[in-house]
Amino acid sequence: MIKVLKPGLQTTVQDNGRNGYYALGMPPSGAMDKFSFLAANLLVGNDENAAVLEATYLGPELEFQTDAVIAIAGGEFPPKVNGQCVPLWTTLAIREGDVLSFDFVKQGARVYIAVAGGIEVPVKMGSRSTYTLCGIGGFEGRALQKGDVLAIGERTGPSPVEGTAVPVYLRMKFSKSNEIRVVMGLCSYRLTEEARRKFLSIDWTVTPDANRVGYRFKGEPLDFVPRKQPFGAGSDPSNVTDLGYPIGSIQVPSGIEPIALLHDAVTGGGYVTIATIISTDLNKMGQIKSNETVRFVEVTLDEAIEARKELNAKLDEIKQIIS
Amino acid sequence: MAEQKTSSTRYELGGDEFIFVELSESMNLEAMFKGMAITNGLAEEKLDGIMDICPGNASYMIRLNPEVIHPQEVIEKLKKLEASTTDYENIAIESRVIDVPVLFEDPWTHEALMRFRKNHQDPDSTDLEYCARINGFDSKQDLIRSIVDYPFLVSMVGFVPGLPFTFQLTSQEKQIEVPKYVTPRTFTPERAFGFGGAFAVIYPVQGAGGYQLFGTAAAPILDVQQQLPDFKESMVFPRQGDILRYRDVDRDEYDSIRQEVEAGTFRYKTEELSFTPGEVMSDPQAFAEKVMRRLYHD
Structure with a gap:
C-alpha cells in the first residue's frame, strides 16, 4: 500500500487510456505524455498499460507501506527518498516506510511515478485512467487527496535490476519555446490566407488555462473568410454546425485565443477547428507549462506517420537497453 | 447524375x-x-x-x-x-420515442444565467426572453410552446459523455435558431436544458457551456453508477436516431420525478418506433405528429 501524505497539485491515476467510447462523448483520458509513462512502466517491468500516477506542476509526498520497485520519468521534478536525492528515469528500490517526495519542478509539467505491479484501482470501461469531469476511473474518480491509501497490483514479471536507467539521449527534452507539429485541415477553409500564415508563424503563449482538457493560447486574432453563416451553426463567424473534435485539434472561438484539446477533450462542439497536433507531439504538449511558448509547424500526413515510427523506434531502443 | x-x-x-x-x-x-x-x-x-x-x-x-x-x-x-x-432514405432505423420532462424557467439555470449576464448578447433580459424576441415570438411562453409542440431527433452525442444534440422535427421556417453565448460560461448546472444554433441539448454534468439556458431536465441522461433501470446497459442514455419529446412540467411534477430518481425507480416513458429517413424528410411535421400519437395515445 502507498499512503498519500501530500497530494501535490493534481495527481491522478492514469494508464494508456479508455479507448473506444468517443462516440458516447467519452474522451480517452490516459497519460498526457505517453512516452515518459511507457518508459516509467518499462523501468519497473510492468505491462505497458499498467496504471501509474501522473503529477502536474507539483509532485506528491508518498509513504510506502511495503517494499516496492519504482521508477519516475517525465518532467524534471527532482525526486527524493527520505530526503535524499534519487535519479529520474531509473529503476529504484524502495523499503517499507520510505517516503518519496519532490523538489520544485525545474523543467516540464508532468511526472510519472510507476510502481512494479501497477496502481491497483478498478477497471472502468477497459481502463484505470481517471476522468475527473464525470468522476470515472482512477482512485474514486478524482485527483488524490491527503490520507488516500493506494493498493499495488500483482506483478506480471520480474523488474529490471536497481539502477537500470534510460540513457540521457533517449529522455524527454524540454524548452521554454517549443515547436509543435500539426496537420492543417478540419475546417481550416474558414481561415483567411493571412490568418493561416499568422497561425503558423507567430509564437503562441500558453495561458494559465492549461489542463488535461486542453491548453488555451494567447497571440494575435485570426480572421475568417466572410460568409453567410450556414443554418444551424450560430451567428459568430467562428461558429460551425456542431461537429466532432479530434484529440489534439485546435479550435479558435471568436478568432481569439486558440484552444488545443488534449486527452480529457470535449469530444465535439460548435467552434471552428483548423488543425490537429500530430499524436507524437501530444507527449511534448503535455510537458509544456503556462507562459511557455509554442510555434505550430505544418507537416504532411506522411511526416506525421514517420514521426510516429521514430517514436516507436526510440521506445524499442529503450526496451532493448532495459531487458 | x-x-x-x-x-x-x-x-x-x-x-x-x-x-x-x-x-x-x-x-x-x-x-x-x-x-x-x-x-x-x-x-x-x-x-x-x-x-x-x-x-x-x-x-x-x-x-x-x-x-x-x-x-x-x-x-x-x-x-x-x-x-x-x-x-439511405429507405433504410429502416430502429428508434425509441422518449418523453423528457423539463422544468422551464427553473431557479437553477436562472441563477446561472444571471451570474453570466456579461457573457451574453443581451445582458438586460433573460436567455428565454432574448431568444423569444429574436425568433419573432410575442412572449417566452410562445417560445416554450414551440419547443414542446414538436419532438426532436438526437443527431449527435458528444461534447461530454451523454450530451444529446437534438434537432427539431418541423419545417425549417418553424425551427428556432439562436446564437451561443458571446463568451462561454464557466458554470452550467447539471441537467440544464440549453439551446444553441438549431440544437437543443441537455448538459449531463455541471461544467462549462455556451448554449442559451431555458430550463432543467428532471431526470438524468448520464448515470455513471448505472443505478437507474434505463442505464443498466450503458451509463449514457440517448443514442443517435432517438426521438426526444421535451414536455414542460410544473414544479410539483419535477419534484416528484426527482424523488423517483433518488429512489432509483425512475424510468423514461419510452416507445419503440421503426422509421425511414424518407418518411421524416418528406414531411417532418406529419412524422412529428405520428411520433406524438405513438408516445401518448397509441
Whole structure:
C-alpha cells in the first residue's frame, strides 16, 4: 500500500487510456505524455498499460507501506527518498516506510511515478485512467487527496535490476519555446490566407488555462473568410454546425485565443477547428507549462506517420537497453 | 447524375489518428441520415484498426490506429461507402420515442444565467426572453410552446459523455435558431436544458457551456453508477436516431420525478418506433405528429 501524505497539485491515476467510447462523448483520458509513462512502466517491468500516477506542476509526498520497485520519468521534478536525492528515469528500490517526495519542478509539467505491479484501482470501461469531469476511473474518480491509501497490483514479471536507467539521449527534452507539429485541415477553409500564415508563424503563449482538457493560447486574432453563416451553426463567424473534435485539434472561438484539446477533450462542439497536433507531439504538449511558448509547424500526413515510427523506434531502443 | 452530391463532401485529416468528414456545412436531416448510413456501413465492415466511429450532426469522425490501417486507405473506403449509399432514405432505423420532462424557467439555470449576464448578447433580459424576441415570438411562453409542440431527433452525442444534440422535427421556417453565448460560461448546472444554433441539448454534468439556458431536465441522461433501470446497459442514455419529446412540467411534477430518481425507480416513458429517413424528410411535421400519437395515445 502507498499512503498519500501530500497530494501535490493534481495527481491522478492514469494508464494508456479508455479507448473506444468517443462516440458516447467519452474522451480517452490516459497519460498526457505517453512516452515518459511507457518508459516509467518499462523501468519497473510492468505491462505497458499498467496504471501509474501522473503529477502536474507539483509532485506528491508518498509513504510506502511495503517494499516496492519504482521508477519516475517525465518532467524534471527532482525526486527524493527520505530526503535524499534519487535519479529520474531509473529503476529504484524502495523499503517499507520510505517516503518519496519532490523538489520544485525545474523543467516540464508532468511526472510519472510507476510502481512494479501497477496502481491497483478498478477497471472502468477497459481502463484505470481517471476522468475527473464525470468522476470515472482512477482512485474514486478524482485527483488524490491527503490520507488516500493506494493498493499495488500483482506483478506480471520480474523488474529490471536497481539502477537500470534510460540513457540521457533517449529522455524527454524540454524548452521554454517549443515547436509543435500539426496537420492543417478540419475546417481550416474558414481561415483567411493571412490568418493561416499568422497561425503558423507567430509564437503562441500558453495561458494559465492549461489542463488535461486542453491548453488555451494567447497571440494575435485570426480572421475568417466572410460568409453567410450556414443554418444551424450560430451567428459568430467562428461558429460551425456542431461537429466532432479530434484529440489534439485546435479550435479558435471568436478568432481569439486558440484552444488545443488534449486527452480529457470535449469530444465535439460548435467552434471552428483548423488543425490537429500530430499524436507524437501530444507527449511534448503535455510537458509544456503556462507562459511557455509554442510555434505550430505544418507537416504532411506522411511526416506525421514517420514521426510516429521514430517514436516507436526510440521506445524499442529503450526496451532493448532495459531487458 | 443530378442526384450525386459527393463533390460537396469534404474529407479531412485530423492529424494521424482522425478523419473528419463534413457532409454539409449547414444542418439538415439529409446530411445527418446519410452520415448515419455511412457510419453504420463502416461499422458493419469491422475493419481492423478502426477505434471509434462518431456520427455527428452534418458530419462524422473516425479514430484509427495508423500502425494498423493507413488513414488514406480509410478515406478511400469512406468515399466508396458514400458513393454506394444511395438509398439511405429507405433504410429502416430502429428508434425509441422518449418523453423528457423539463422544468422551464427553473431557479437553477436562472441563477446561472444571471451570474453570466456579461457573457451574453443581451445582458438586460433573460436567455428565454432574448431568444423569444429574436425568433419573432410575442412572449417566452410562445417560445416554450414551440419547443414542446414538436419532438426532436438526437443527431449527435458528444461534447461530454451523454450530451444529446437534438434537432427539431418541423419545417425549417418553424425551427428556432439562436446564437451561443458571446463568451462561454464557466458554470452550467447539471441537467440544464440549453439551446444553441438549431440544437437543443441537455448538459449531463455541471461544467462549462455556451448554449442559451431555458430550463432543467428532471431526470438524468448520464448515470455513471448505472443505478437507474434505463442505464443498466450503458451509463449514457440517448443514442443517435432517438426521438426526444421535451414536455414542460410544473414544479410539483419535477419534484416528484426527482424523488423517483433518488429512489432509483425512475424510468423514461419510452416507445419503440421503426422509421425511414424518407418518411421524416418528406414531411417532418406529419412524422412529428405520428411520433406524438405513438408516445401518448397509441
